[in-house]
Amino acid sequence: MSLSFTTERQVAVAAVRRACGLTASVFNKLVKNETLTKGDKSPVTVGDFAAQAVVNVMLGRAFPGDAIVGEEDAADLRGEDATSMRTRIVELANEALAGELGLGDMAEWGIGPGQELPAEALLEAIDRGTHAGGRTGRFWTLDPIDGTKGFLRGEQYAVCLSLIVDSQVQLGVIGCPNLPQHASSPEGPRGCLFVAVRGQGAQQLSLSGAHPTPIAIPDFAPEEVNFLESVEAAHSSHSFNDAVAKIMNVTRAPTRMDSQAKYCALARGDGAVYLRMPTGVGYKEKIWDHAPGSILIEEAGGIITDSRGQPLDFGLGRTLGENYGVVAAGKSTHAAVIDAIRKAKEQEAKGHM
Ligand SMILES: Nc1ncnc2c1ncn2[C@@H]1O[C@H](COP(=O)(O)O)[C@@H](O)[C@H]1OP(=O)(O)O
Ligand SMILES: [Mg+2]
Ligand SMILES: [Mg+2]
Numbered sequence: 001m002s003l004s005f006t007t008e009r010q011v012a013v014a015a016v017r018r019a020c021g022l023t024a025s026v027f028n029k030l031v032k033n034e035t036l037t038k039g040d041k042s043p044v045t046v047g048d049f050a051a052q053a054v055v056n057v058m059l060g061r062a063f064p065g066d067a068i069v070g071e072e073d074a075a076d077l078r079g080e081d082a083t084s085m086r087t088r089i090v091e092l093a094n095e096a097l098a099g100e101l102g103l104g105d106m107a108e109w110g111i112g113p114g115q116e117l118p119a120e121a122l123l124e125a126i127d128r129g130t131h132a133g134g135r136t137g138r139f140w141t142l143d144p145i146d147g148t149k150g151f152l153r154g155e156q157y158a159v160c161l162s163l164i165v166d167s168q169v170q171l172g173v174i175g176c177p178n179l180p181q182h183a184s185s186p187e188g189p190r191g192c193l194f195v196a197v198r199g200q201g202a203q204q205l206s207l208s209g210a211h212p213t214p215i216a217i218p219d220f221a222p223e224e225v226n227f228l229e230s231v232e233a234a235h236s237s238h239s240f241n242d243a244v245a246k247i248m249n250v251t252r253a254p255t256r257m258d259s260q261a262k263y264c265a266l267a268r269g270d271g272a273v274y275l276r277m278p279t280g281v282g283y284k285e286k287i288w289d290h291a292p293g294s295i296l297i298e299e300a301g302g303i304i305t306d307s308r309g310q311p312l313d314f315g316l317g318r319t320l321g322e323n324y325g326v327v328a329a330g331k332s333t334h335a336a337v338i339d340a341i342r343k344a345k346e347q348e349a350k351g352h353m
């Protein structure tokens with residue numbers, strides 16, 4: 001096996017590009033009965049399902065032996081009451097698979113004229129994402145729409161794909177259709193891809209997969225530090241972040257955005273710290289929500305750990321195990337955040353928060 005992952009990178013970029021085109025186009029046409037509420041009360045749309053089908057079909061063609069840990073499954077799409085959603089998903093997925101070839105994309109990973117895949121083949125493709133993960137072996141992680149709530153609000157979301165080999169993330173690709181290409185011009189052109197391969201650095205590309213530009217986390221002077229955090233208060237504790245920021249004498253207001261777009265923003269220096277602390281007990285973070293972002297941060301020169309400073313373990317299955325949160329920052333800032341978290345926890349234990 002080549003450790004440069006050249007073909008894997010090419011396929012991953014092509015698949016994420018097609019999925020981004022699909023989700024961006026579906027947003028403008030989304031109607032009420034095209035969204036379901038899952039068992040955990042979170043929303044899922046025809047865009048999530050169709051994007052997972054597209055990426056899994058392409059991975060299946062390029063790497064038939066590879067397993068996939070994907071967020072969605074097709075169980076809710078098989079019944080008669082799901083007929084209209086299923087029809088829409090089939091239409092969207094086939095349209096994306098038949099669409100124009102992007103840079104580095106190959107005809108054999110998609111479909112040619114008249115080769116539309118039937119519903120059953122696409123539901124099976126979605127269900128190829130049910131792999132359990134684990135300590136050894138090679139598998140992909142896929143979040144077809146990360147930040148579905150942001151997607152539904154017309155704000156930030158991301159298509160997130162990674163390759164894990166023996167518990168180590170080797171490749172990550174994140175597509176952000178709504179992210180400004182330059183943080184300095186928030187009203188300027190939107191849509192970018194981020195790619196990282198272990199040992200090869202991190203890059204920002206255009207949504208078409210062109211113009212790779214190296215990115216790196218800059219050093220932040222203490223007065224320039226700002227936090228990146230979730231929009232949804234139920235996903236990550238805003239109040240704990242406030243306490244940590246206060247201990248670090250941070251004066252800038254936090255930047256809130258949905259999805260792994262936060263990792264992308266951090267990797268190119270739009271913010272200094274991504275802090276995600278659990279809001280209560282019970283929620284386990286999923287590997288598809290952090291694997292692509294984690295390699296992007298490491299290859300951009302940063303550090304990512306849990307709130308105790310321990311590495312994230314991608315070999316435990318579909319989740320990261322017991323939830324100690326996530327801390328990502330540049331090398332010079334990360335230790336200061338871990339130290340401030342320790343102090344904030346002491347304050348919290350004394351009832352001072
Ligand atoms: N209770 C929860 N706690 C933490 N994260 C959650 C919770 N419910 C859903 N998520 C996931 O959090 C991530 C987005 O969080 P944020 O945008 O705040 O960073 C998504 O992966 C979302 O899933 P999904 O992929 O379905 O959107
Ligand atoms: Mg979801
Ligand atoms: Mg997610």
Ligand SMILES: [Mg+2]
Pocket residue numbers: 048071143144145146147148
């Ligand atoms: Mg998702």
